[in-house]
Structures are given as structure tokens and as C-alpha cells.
Amino acid sequence: MFQTDRILGFMPVDWRLELTRYPWVRALLKSRWMPFVPIVVNLFIFTVILMAGYYGGTSPGNYNFGIMIVWIVWWVVLMMVLVPGGSRAWCIGCPLPVLGEWMQRLTLVGVRHNKKGNFYLGLKKRWPKSLSNMWIMNFLFLATTFTTGFITTRPIATFIMLGAIIALAIVLSMVYHKRAFCLYVCPVSGFQGLYSNFAITEVRVKDPSICKGHKNKGCVVGNEQGYGCPWMLLPYTFKRNTYCGMCFECFKTCEYDNMAFNLRPPGTDLLVDDNRRLDESWKAFIMLGISIFFFLVMQGPWGLLKDWANAETWGGYVSFIGLHSLFNLAVIPAVFLGFVWWSRRMADAREVSLKKAYINFSYTLVPLGLVAWIAFSFGILLPNSSYVLHILSDPFAWGWDLFGTAHFPWTPFWTGAMPWIQAACLLVGLLLCLDFAYKLARQTYCGGAPAGQEVVPVEALAARTVLTPEQGEQRVQRGFIPIALFLTLSTAALLWLFIG
Amino acid sequence: MKMQWSSWVAWILVLAATVLTYFGAVWYEQHRSQQLATIDIVTRSPLNGNFEPSEVSAVVGKPLRLRIKNAETVSHGFAIPELGVGIAEIKPGQVQIIELTPTRAGTFVFACTVWCSDEHMTMKGKLIVTEATVAQR
Numbered sequence: 188m189f190q191t192d193r194i195l196g197f198m199p200v201d202w203r204l205e206l207t208r209y210p211w212v213r214a215l216l217k218s219r220w221m222p223f224v225p226i227v228v229n230l231f232i233f234t235v236i237l238m239a240g241y242y243g244g245t246s247p248g249n250y251n252f253g254i255m256i257v258w259i260v261w262w263v264v265l266m267m268v269l270v271p272g273g274s275r276a277w278c279i280g281c282p283l284p285v286l287g288e289w290m291q292r293l294t295l296v297g298v299r300h301n302k303k304g305n306f307y308l309g310l311k312k313r314w315p316k317s318l319s320n321m322w323i324m325n326f327l328f329l330a331t332t333f334t335t336g337f338i339t340t341r342p343i344a345t346f347i348m349l350g351a352i353i354a355l356a357i358v359l360s361m362v363y364h365k366r367a368f369c370l371y372v373c374p375v376s377g378f379q380g381l382y383s384n385f386a387i388t389e390v391r392v393k394d395p396s397i398c399k400g401h402k403n404k405g406c407v408v409g410n411e412q413g414y415g416c417p418w419m420l421l422p423y424t425f426k427r428n429t430y431c432g433m434c435f436e437c438f439k440t441c442e443y444d445n446m447a448f449n450l451r452p453p454g455t456d457l458l459v460d461d462n463r464r465l466d467e468s469w470k471a472f473i474m475l476g477i478s479i480f481f482f483l484v485m486q487g488p489w490g491l492l493k494d495w496a497n498a499e500t501w502g503g504y505v506s507f508i509g510l511h512s513l514f515n516l517a518v519i520p521a522v523f524l525g526f527v528w529w530s531r532r533m534a535d536a537r538e539v540s541l542k543k544a545y546i547n548f549s550y551t552l553v554p555l556g557l558v559a560w561i562a563f564s565f566g567i568l569l570p571n572s573s574y575v576l577h578i579l580s581d582p583f584a585w586g587w588d589l590f591g592t593a594h595f596p597w598t599p600f601w602t603g604a605m606p607w608i609q610a611a612c613l614l615v616g617l618l619l620c621l622d623f624a625y626k627l628a629r630q631t632y633c634g635g636a637p638a639g640q641e642v643v644p645v646e647a648l649a650a651r652t653v654l655t656p657e658q659g660e661q662r663v664q665r666g667f668i669p670i671a672l673f674l675t676l677s678t679a680a681l682l683w684l685f686i687g
Numbered sequence: 688m689k690m691q692w693s694s695w696v697a698w699i700l701v702l703a704a705t706v707l708t709y710f711g712a713v714w715y716e717q718h719r720s721q722q723l724a725t726i727d728i729v730t731r732s733p734l735n736g737n738f739e740p741s742e743v744s745a746v747v748g749k750p751l752r753l754r755i756k757n758a759e760t761v762s763h764g765f766a767i768p769e770l771g772v773g774i775a776e777i778k779p780g781q782v783q784i785i786e787l788t789p790t791r792a793g794t795f796v797f798a799c800t801v802w803c804s805d806e807h808m809t810m811k812g813k814l815i816v817t818e819a820t821v822a823q824r
Contacts, residue, residue, distance in 0.1 A: 223697060231704035238709060246758040247780035295697035584782040585716050586725075586754045597778070 225280030243342025287360025305409035324377030384456035398423035405440035413439030468549035476515035534666030558616025606686035764800030
């Protein structure tokens with residue numbers, strides 16, 4: 188099972204199907220109407236969401252269009268379909284930053300280009316280097332979850348939150364260059380970026396040698412056909428999905444049609460040792476922790492915790508924030524650190540720094556966190572999805588019945604099967620986690636060499652230590668055991684939590 | 688020239704998705720409300736505000752729409768026993784509609800019909816129906 192070059196022993200890591208080899212797909216991605224059209228569709232939906240949030244006030248949100256679409260439909264579709272299937276597919280049509288971007292460009296679909304390059308309005312300041320990471324997104328997303336008792340139940344709270352995000356995106360786009368908001372601030376962007384490492388799609392260069400010999404680099408600086416990468420990346424160097432917002436500008440600007448949109452096996456980016464960082468590790472910890480806390484607050488049997496999250500008392504609310512933060516920012520990372528320390532000790536890999544091992548193994552939490560969110564999402568979807576039929580017919584609670592479904596009664600779907608579905612998700616996730624953990628153990632302790640080849644730890648090279656294949660394999664197996672134990676115990680805890 | 692055409696289309700699409708959606712929905716609702724006199728009633732337990740408003744006026748022979756919204760996290764009900772109309776349950780966050788045409792003048796009590804709190808029995812309001820004036824006829 189634990190083959191270096193195959194996911195779960197049967198999906199070759201380097202398998203790719205280039206979807207843009209089909210002319211209509213390439214034409215679609217090269218068109219300036221993409222992603223304008225999905226954005227306009229989402230603008231319409233968000234207008235209705237904001238109206239429903241405003242008119243819904245403080246009423247319970249289960250019959251409110253804003254609450255239902257944002258926290259049931261969008262969140263579930265995001266976690267179950269968009270991120271694992273389409274990477275940052277949500278960012279393609281996200282309407283939150285577009286008002287700012289259109290103000291920057293002073294155009295909706297066209298390209299303003301002159302001799303100096305693409306035209307942008309605003310101060311165009313560079314984002315501070317010290318903040319060029321995921322930390323702001325980590326803390327902002329965590330802070331957003333402090334309000335989970337309100338934003339998921341009170342329409343006006345959702346209205347305020349979305350309005351604040353749109354306003355912040357506009358202000359930042361007028362001060363900073365391009366999509367600084369999406370890249371460094373948006374609370375939703377960070378986890379999408381990290382989890383898109385697990386996605387089955389990617390934007391990559393077809394032939395790197397073409398880019399090497401090409402000096403104009405339209406994908407970076409822009410040209411008449413499109414804008415230089417709005418996410419301030421170098422598309423010809425893409426190795427991971429994390430920060431690519433999938434705006435497809437590089438498809439438009441590339442003079443050689445050298446960009447590709449590929450189908451691939453899940454999780455291949457997790458094995459790419461390129462710019463792995465602690466901020467991304469903490470994103471993985473936070474996302475796993477929040478999935479647990481969300482379950483406890485929304486679906487768990489502990490009323491006291493619900494009262495705390497709903498701020499029934501100030502003391503309770505402060506306790507909720509304190510526990511929530513402590514659990515996500517300190518407890519999970521600390522426990523994981525213990526297991527990584529044990530792994531490194533078991534592998535007897537002192538030449539590998541603890542930090543390096545810690546960061547590398549934290550990426551095993553990506554599949555674990557994602558399946559935890561998918562399992563959690565089933566707990567929202569199956570009992571509550573029938574409300575969607577109601578709110579489609581009466582989006583503003585004005586007594587409308589647009590599609591004749593306003594009186595559709597609340598009807599839970601397949602809730603009897605929910606524990607089995609959740610258990611299946613978590614167990615499949617565990618298999619994937621273990622598979623990636625073994626591959627990452629090999630990468631960390633033996634430089635990633637496939638079985639049967641001579642293995643040389645990267646750091647050991649410097650120390651002039653060369654292991655035989657047998658020694659290398661043994662150290663990988665020993666180092667893998669504590670990480671596998673952590674992942675198995677975590678999955679067991681989630682199973683206990685979700686299905687009792 | 689082509690760019691100008693596409694810019695126009697883009698602007699129309701964006702305005703349709705935002706401004707037109709907002710004003711279209713508000714206009715449609717105003718149009719509906721004008722067709723049939725609509726009164727909004729918000730239901731809350733007595734300690735949290737009771738029916739709001741607790742007095743509603745109507746005119747004999749004039750069709751009336753009561754749009755009743757439950758703004759709490761417990762179920763409420765609504766009934767005007769003397770006029771024989773009511774809704775068995777209004778769930779948290781739900782909006783229910785009652786359409787009626789009063790046929791006689793008088794003051795009619797409406798009340799919550801679901802045990803919602805210890806003060807449930809005091810959750811009441813009045814529908815005051817008057818004879819139509821010459822102008823109203």
C-alpha cells in the first residue's frame with residue numbers, strides 16, 4: 188500500500204489528464220467572460236443573501252435565505268465538492284473581492300493596458316513582507332468562529348459579516364496592489380488554499396522549458412490580453428495549488444498557450460516539498476480543531492457549550508473563546524509536537540530538525556481535517572437541506588411562494604444512514620492520511636527515495652552519513668509509527684464524537 | 688469597438704444582478720402589499736415583547752392579509768377563535784400568512800395557541816374591525 192509513487196497503492200502520483208487539451212475548455216478559460224459570468228451569477232445570489240440578512244434581522248435563521256445558502260448550501264458544497272474537486276474553485280466566482288478589483292482596473296471584463304503595462308487605480312502599495320503568510324488568515328478565521336453562535340443563526344449577523352468582508356476588500360484593494368486581500372487576509376482563502384493541496388485539479392505549466400526561454404512573461408506583468416497574475420505569483424513556477432486563485436488570467440496572457448488545467452490524483456501537492464511553512468501547519472491544526480468545536484457546539488449534546496457560544500452570559504462567552512482558542516492554537520499543536528518528537532526519536536533521525544519534521548508531518552492533517560469537515564457537513568446537510576426548498580420560494584420571508592415550495596415541511600433526509608456515511612468518510616480519510624504519512628516519513632527521513640533505491644537523508648548528506656536501503660526503510664517505518672498512532676487516535680476520537 | 692460592446696453587456700449584467708435585483712424585489716413586494724392590505728405581526732413570548740403590534744385594525748368587507756413572523760427560537764401559534772381562523776404552529780423563524788375578510792364589526796382577541804413559555808396564557812392581542820366609512824367604501 189505505502190508506495191512512494193502511487194496514492195493508496197494504485198493511483199500514480201504523476202498521472203495527469205490535461206482538460207485544456209479539449210478546445211472548448213481552453214477557449215472557455217481563455218475567454219474574458221470567464222470568470223466574469225460565474226461572478227455575476229454569484230453577485231445575484233449574494234445580493235439576495237444580503238437582502239435576506241438585512242430584512243431577516245435577529246430572527247432564527249432556519250427559514251432565512253442568507254443563513255441557509257451561506258451556512259448550509261455554500262459551506263457544504265465548498266467542503267464536499269468545490270475544494271476536493273476544484274481546488275480553489277470557489278475563488279473563481281467569489282463576489283466578495285470583485286468590487287475592489289473592478290475599482291482597481293476601472294473595467295469589468297476588458298483589459299486596460301498601455302505602454303507601461305496593465306493599468307491599476309489606487310495606491311498600489313506592496314503588502315508588508317512580515318505579513319506575507321497565512322497568519323492573519325489563521326487568526327481572522329479563528330476569530331470568525333468565535334461568532335459561530337450568531338452568524339449561523341441570526342441573519343443580521345451574517346449580513347454584517349459579509350458586508351464587513353466586502354468593505355475590507357474594497358479598502359485594501361485601493362491601498363494595496365492586486366489581490367492582497369485574497370492572498371493574505373480573506374478568512375475563507377487560507378483553508379481553501381491549504382485544502383486545495385488535496386484537490387484533484389490543478390493549474391500548471393505544460394512545458395517549463397518554453398517559459399524558461401520566454402522573456403516577456405505576460406503571465407506576471409500582463410499584456411493586452413489579460414492582467415498579470417492578480418495573486419502576485421509566478422504561474423510558470425506553480426508546484427502547489429495553495430495560492431493560485433484560479434482566475435485563469437495566465438491562460439489569457441500566455442503567448443504560447445503553455446498553461447494547463449489538469450485532472451490528477453488527490454493530494455499530490457501534499458508530497459511537494461516546496462515552501463512548506465509553519466503558518467500552513469497552524470492552518471491545518473486550526474481547521475481540525477474548529478471542525479471538532481463546531482460539532483460540539485452545533486451538533487453535540489452539551490447544552491452548556493451551546494449557551495456559552497450563544498453568549499447567554501458574558502462569562503460563558505469568554506470561556507468559549509478561551510477554550511476554543513487554547514484548543515486550536517496550543518493543545519492540538521502541542522500534542523502533535525509530542526508525536527513528531529517521538530517519531531523523530533524512533534527514526535533516530537537527529538540530523539533532521541524537529542521543525543522540519545513537524546512541518547512536513549502537519550500536512551498529513553489536511554486529509555484528516557477535510558474528511559472531518561465533510562463528515563460534519565453531512566450532519567448539517569441531511570437534517571436541514573429541506574429548508575432550502577422553502578427559502579428558494581420565499582427568500583425574504585415576505586410570504587412569497589415563487590416556486591410553490593414555500594410550504595414544504597421540514598423533512599430530514601437519510602438521517603438514519605448519517606452515522607454510517609460519516610464513519611465511511613472518516614475511515615477513507617484515515618487510509619489516505621496513513622498513506623501520505625508514510626510517504627512524508629520517507630521524504631522527511633530518507634529524502635523521498637522510492638523503495639528499493641539507495642536512500643540518503645537530505646540532511647544526512649551534509650553530515651556525510653549514507654544509509655543502506657534496508658536501514659532507510661527501517662527508519663521510515665519506525666518514524667511512521669507515532670504519526671500513524673496520532674492519526675488513528677484522532678480518527679477514533681472523531682468517530683466517537685460523530686457517531687458515539 | 689468590440690470591447691465597448693462587451694463592456695456594455697457586462698455593466699448591464701452587473702446592474703441586473705445587484706441594483707435591479709434589489710429594487711425589483713422591493714417593488715414586487717410593494718405591489719403585492721398594495722393589492723391586499725398587509726399587516727406584519729411579530730410573535731414573541733410575553734416577557735420578550737408579546738405580539739407586535741398587539742392591536743390590529745381592519746374594516747368590514749375589506750380583504751386583509753396578516754403576515755405573522757415568529758422571531759423567537761420557540762414555536763408559537765396564532766388564532767382568532769371568534770372569526771374561526773388560525774395557524775396551528777409557526778416554527779422559529781417561520782413566516783405564515785392568514786388571509787381573511789372580516790364580515791362584522793367588533794373587537795376580536797387573537798392569541799398564541801402553542802405553549803411557548805410560562806406566560807403563554809397572556810400572549811394575546813386584538814383585531815379591531817370597524818364598519819367601513821363612506822370614503823373607505
